[in-house]
Amino acid sequence: MPGERILSKTIDSLNDTTLDMARYTHECRYRLISCDAFANDRLLRVYEFTDFPSVKYSAISYVWRGNPASRNPSSPNYWQDRDGTFTVKGAEDGDPISLDVFFHVCSASLAHNIRFIWLDRLCVLQTSKKDKSWQIRAMYSIYDKCDTCFVLPGGIRRLVGLNEETAWIQRAWTLQETVVPQRVMVVFAWKYGRTEVKNSPSKLEPRSIIAGDSAQEDIMHILHASTTKIQLVDANTGRVIITGPQITVFGSSDSSPARFSLIGALNRGGISAKEQNLWRCALMRTSSRPVDMVFSIMQLFGVTLDPSSFGKDDRLGATIALAQGILRKGGKAHWLGAWYQLEPSRELPSFPRFPATSVEGKAYLVGSDGRRHEVAKFVKSKGLSPYAVSGVPKGTMSNDGALVFSAKAILIRPWSSSTSNGETILTASDGSKWIVNARGSKEKAKFRTFAVLLGKQLISLSANFIQTSDRDPIRAMILAEHEHGKYHRKSYFKLPSTFQDLFDSASLRQFHLGPR
Structure with missing residues (x-):
């Protein structure tokens, strides 16, 4: 193992504690967590690397504040915390980490023969602005070089089912975390066994991680299934388990533009369609820091900005810098093709008006009537096309x-x-x-x-x-x-x-x- 082990704690000792990673780490280093140690030895082991890790690893995509959990067995939000939770110093505003959820995702990683995993809550020093800025610039490479990205749509507090709505598709950073890796698997609560799809060519086939508790599936299979009239049935009894419209883990039918745009961005087709769908995805997402709406997508367009050069609310300045970087390297103004139908921004008229952002919730636009409109629903109500426009200009x-x-x-x-x-x-x-x-x-x-x-x-x-x-x-x-x-x-x-x-x-x- 070329990295240096900097932390080794038993799972039992972590329950209901706050872990201060600054006591163990150095700034501006790469870090990975051992899935082997966690799943098999009940140890949280973190390794630190001066150079980019050469080992095979996975990464996690999740929302900072996810679906709530309840310890009441009769609640629809019930989650049985066998091992409890812990928090990380500097990230107390996010959900606590469920040790049980982390066990499920480590087990999913090991099922793909991947022994290490990256989780920003532990692998980014949350109390250091210097380390955060350094890690943001490295984020694209971290997800680009991971073997698999595991999506936890409901967050890291509990697993959710395919028929439970989450905010994952509305968050800024999850776009890069999905588009960049070569393989993206969704980890979700699943009490069924082998299944079959009826009335559809869909490839949806959940694979158990922990029998009776969890499963994983390719994100594209879930996205496509959520837009069709498929029936997923129990292979042994033929009983219908779930239908396409009930797969709401990435939003209900009201937010279908977000799903279709993500499918377009993931298709890896021509540049016009991919880049315009990336811009569409970005406009329908939100973040606690407006500037992160730019930092989370910049490297998708081959541009790296210095996060320390912009204030947390400077989405306008960062967007201008991103556009300048794209055009300077010979790229096209694909944002014009993505959102030419929407009312332009006063400050940046080649772009649409920026939606309001928040630490949780959805992206909203304030209409001429003074009311807030969820962007995805507004786009659907206007019947705006999800397709690409060829021939957009450079400049x-x-x-x-x-x-x-x-x-x-x-x-x-x-x-x-x-x-x-x-x-x-x-x-x-x-x-x-x-x-x-x-x-x-x-x-x-x-x-x-x-x-x-x-x-x-x-x-x-x-x-x-x-x-x-x-x-x-x-x-x-x-x-x-x-x-x-x-x-x-x-x-x-x-x-x-x-x-x-x-x-x-x-x-x-x-x-x-x-x-x-």
Whole structure:
């Protein structure tokens, strides 16, 4: 074992205690926990590494505050704490660690012949800002190089069943923890044995970890099953155990956009679909620290920011820095394709308005009516497409959040019944009507308005892409000039393929999309 053993405590001695990892660790080191010692010898053993561990290990994805637990056997939240719980100094605001839950996940890891595991609560020094900042920069590598990531949707306090709703899919860091590893397994409460799927080609087949208590399954199998009408039946009796709509561990039908976007991000298909679904996922998630909404996704786009350079509430500054990093390395502004349908942010108009974030709960937007709207439900109510838009532009971003890019654009003007003489009339998503200026007509208005080509909407089928069957596949933003050479976003068009020739013959124009 190349690492140094820094901690070895019996499970019995941990119950109802607070563990101060600062007494045993050094800052800015990698740490792993021995599954062998925990599951077989009832010992919590932590090892520390100066260099990135060369041993095979797994990692855990969970929510800081998960589903509550009860010791009342008649409660739906009942969890039998055989060995109890403990807390970690510096992380007292999170759920205590259930020693029983950790036993189940260590047993799952050993079932894959993985003897070590990474858990941020113990492997990140919670009382050290220096260590946290260092670990955040290493987080992508930790999940990228793990053999398997085990998801605990209900948190580390107790295991939940497939038919219990959790907040896991709404948390910021769980996105990276799911998309980066090559294999992601969900660990959940399970009292059944061998099962079969009826009426569906679904591959859902829970595999027992501790018979009668827990099971594990590939996350994609659960996500797909939750969106279909499958029946999971007992292989011996044929009795229906659960149906697709009852699989709510990643949200009910009201939050289906979050599940579909995650499926799109996990498909590992073309860049357009993957990156746009990553942006969609990110907008529907939340965190106690607004800036973590950026830190949790930055390395998914190949950008590493210094966490110490931003305050905990500086989501705007960090988002601008992330966008600059993406564009600087030649990437495209895929966030435009992800959320062109939503109302733009005033401070950063190429992005939608940022939802409110919190340590628990869901991402919310405050509407024009002053009421809070859960983002996932709002997206579903608007019928927004989960598919990718091809052809989004590259560009640059200034320090004040202005996106400068070039695109094919058609000059348009507002329609009125008194000025219409048979010209082509376009109706925008907000109901406004516009006339396409005839080719060669003079641009007389003081401030101009353009239909700016964004691209074509595509449908993702596995790793391949085909043009959507939508009869109006072309997407174009309406950008209005408010100062010479500076534009803001008003709405967008869904246009038929017949407009492609018009855009092909249009001029390539530069736009400065920035704060007004």
